[in-house]
Amino acid sequence: MADSAETDWVSRFADEVISEAERRAPGKAIVCASGLSPSGPIHLGNLREVMTPHLVADEIRRRGLDCVHLLSWDDYDRFRRVPAGIDPSWSEHVGKPLTSVPAPPGSPYGSWAEHFKAPLIDALAELGVEYTGISQTERYTSGVYREQILLAMRERRRIDAVLARYRTKENGEPQEGSAEYFPYRPYCELCERDLTTVTAYDDDSTELAYTCACGFGETVRLAEHDRGKLVWKVDWPMRWAYEGVLFEPSGVDHHSPGSAWIVGEQIVSEVFGGRQPIGPMYAFVGITGMSKMSSSKGGVPIPSEALEIMEAPVLRWLYARRKPSQSFKIAFDQEIQRLYDEWDAVGRKVASGSAQPAESFAYDRAVRTSAGPLPETPRPVPYRTLASIVDITTGDEEQTLRILRDADGLTALDEARPRLDRAQRWVDTQLLAEQRTRVRDNPDTELLDSLGETDREALRLLAGGLDEHWSLDGLTTLVYGVPKLQAGLDADAKATPELKAAQRAFFALLYTLLIGRDTGPRLPTLLLAVGADRVRKLVGG
Structure with a gap:
């Protein structure tokens, strides 16, 4: 176990999970878990659901222990609504499992679920996230959970009693459970939708009768029926027990009274004989210039889009350096330049040995995993x-x-x-x-002719010093130094308010002469890009 004074949040959770594993299941592989529903774009907020257990599982593997990161694709969830921009005829699929809904028009994938899973699968590979994927469609339809379903139905009154603790009447008093509660919902054999109502169930024969809003109804033997699923508040704790999950985070919305996380703690122990995993609550991830993300609103950046504009280690770093309870933003606008400046500065500090322990941990988790370094x-x-x-x-x-x-x-x-x-x-x-940025083709002769002698001298000093200072550092010295020379100051003189004003005015003049506006990219970079001969032509030198 690592010294908590010299660790980061990842190490502390790894310590806790390893200790809990020794108590619950010594000698067995440690299980960390994530769950995602491919009901729409899986955005950068959803990525925290994966990155949090990934970082903890990877730390456990770094210590030489066997650790599995399960990623459950909740692709047996119902299709809830037709998003904006999709043919309204898709409404006929509302209520079907996501794996039974056709992919959006033009998609090469076979189902709605596969269409939205695919870009995240590619992104996780680029991010170095090692996981074992589980399709809940495959689990349910193959009968893997049959015994758990039968158990939940036998214990339906106990489950309903747990849920009733969080139901309230109009007067605020607890509302008692109902004998007619059923934790299993079949998908209709005729229309494939979950618009069904269970009307009867026999524990001994496992015969279950249901009717559907489409008019169809039938009686099936639940011991043989594989076209339905447990409701979410029962499904989740069932999986904790079945998989032996020791660590699984969840979003803020899962931690309100009566939520799946809260009731799940009781259902997993009272019904399925398991224990709730260690589960930190994670905060939302935002995008610069955007409010809290919601996949239902559409148009929200997904991980593969972030990886188009930033390297994988930088994106990993954003999730590694903040505790799960801390919210943060990902920059898609010009803030990305400041972000990269910060990233490069941390890299230099780590290389020189001057980084704080938390900085070093986060940087190391960003640039490599237990399997090796990421491309750089x-x-x-x-x-x-x-x-x-x-x-x-x-x-x-x-x-x-x-x-x-x-x-x-x-x-x-x-x-x-x-x-x-x-x-x-x-x-x-x-x-x-x-x-x-568009560099001028020809000099602005009207502006050049209107300049006074001070500005003309500044431009001559710049043009005359280009060849001698032709490097990024050299041109930085030159553009800041010209106003100093004009003021009779040494090149290393400290800036006064008057000097800063003169420098700003000089920079604005150069920008105007080179690109036709008074601001732009950093001047040394702009000068290098334009080239010495063309700079001299445009500044009248």
Whole structure:
């Protein structure tokens, strides 16, 4: 067990799970679990359901213990509604299992469930998440849970009594359970939907009678029937006992009074003879500029979309560095540049040995798993620099390599990949048209002719120093140094309010002459991208 003073939240949960495993099931593989319903886009908030147990399971594996991360696809859940943008005729499938609903129009997948599972499966592979996938459709329809279903039906009054503790009458008093409660809902044999009502059940013969809203009805032997499922508040604790789950997080919505997590603690012990897993509540994940995410609203970024604009270790880091109870945001706008600056700074601190323990743990969990390191960019040029370059060059690889050679001494673009490709994708998909950088073709002669002698001298100093300072650091020194020279100050003089004002005015003039607006990418990067000869032409030098 690790020293808690020198650990992160992942290590602390791993300690707790390992201790609990020694009490509950010594010598057996430790089971961590996640559950996702592929009813729609599985977004970046849902990813926390997977990343939290993944990080804990991976830490347990790092310690040399056998640990399984189960990912239950709740693909036997009912299709609840037709999302906006889908042919309204899909309403005929409402109530069917997700695996029985056709995929959205144009999809290559065989069902609604497979369509929404596929992008997450690809994303988890890229993120290095090792798991064992379980289809609840396969589990239920193959009869795997038959004994658990029969047990739940025998104990239906006990289950109803547990649920009744959380039901209230109008006067606030607890409401007693009903003898007519049934924890199993069949899918109709005729229409395949769950618009069914169980009308009778015999414990001895296991004969179950039901009617459906479609008009169909029948009597089946539940000991042989595999076209239905336990209701969610019974299904979840049943699986805890069946799988021997020791760790499974859940969202805030599962922790309110009467929720599946709360009642599940009693049902798993009183009915199925198991114990509730260690289960931290996790907070929501947001997107910069967006409110709390909900997959029902549509248009919410999914993990594969985040991985188009950021490298897998960076996305892993966002989930590893925050406790599950802490909410955080993922940047799809220009904040991604600041995020990458922070990521690179942490990497340098870890490399130099100056990082705090929590920083080192989170960084290590981001860049590798127990199976080995994740792919990394050989020469991690700052993301904001790459974004500026591909914006200015409109993705021209020859020009991009020229600039990167001048800026960082790269000899091939592959040295900057995959980060370069992520920055290119960000520019292509996230940068608004009005934010794109377009270098002027010809000098703004009207502006140049209107300048006073101070501005003309500043431009001459800049143009004359380009060749000598032609590197990212050198050009940084030059653009900040020109106003200092004009003020009679040394190059290393500290900035005064007056000097800062002069620098801002000089920068705005350069931006206007180069790209026609008074702000833009970092000036040193912009100058490198434009090229010395063209800069001199545009600034009248």
